Amino acid sequence: MAYWLVKTEPADGGLPAFHAAGAASLVWDGVRNYQARNFLRAMSLMDKVLLYHASCAEIGVVGQLKVAREPYPDPSQFDPNSPYFDSGSHQTQPRWTAVDLTLVRAFPEVIRLSTLKMMPVFTGSALTRKGSRLSVLPMTEDQWRAVMALSTI
DNA sequence: GCCAACGTTGGC
């Protein structure tokens, strides 16, 4: 089992969208960075995922997700009307990957980036490092536990 | 709105 964190802006597949979806899953598509894609491809149904809000008033971890469907070709890469359309990707060998995610729970409080930055377990991590643009990233078990501990306060 | 940190593109 592995631990992950996925980043989004609140208005673009963030917590409001998961609340609207209820128990249903959302397609996590549009990842167009190879390193992030490789992490997506490594996801399995057993894995645990954190949801992170970026570029907003309350930056930080907002809830817990689970993998509802294992990695499959991101449909948006073949959709000419999608902003994520990639004319260089072919059906026979899709370039980009999606997963489906469902909300497990929303945290009562946002666990802020500024809080994470103070925690030794996050020192040097891609999440707290200045300028890191990775939108899907692995977490260590210790990092996961630390977030879980804060999320129940 | 600013700017630092990246990743990507394209000329050579």
Added chain:
DNA sequence: GCCAACGTTGGC
């Protein structure tokens, strides 16, 4: 294959 220019991400 190098690297400058450019576009994007994302914190502040």
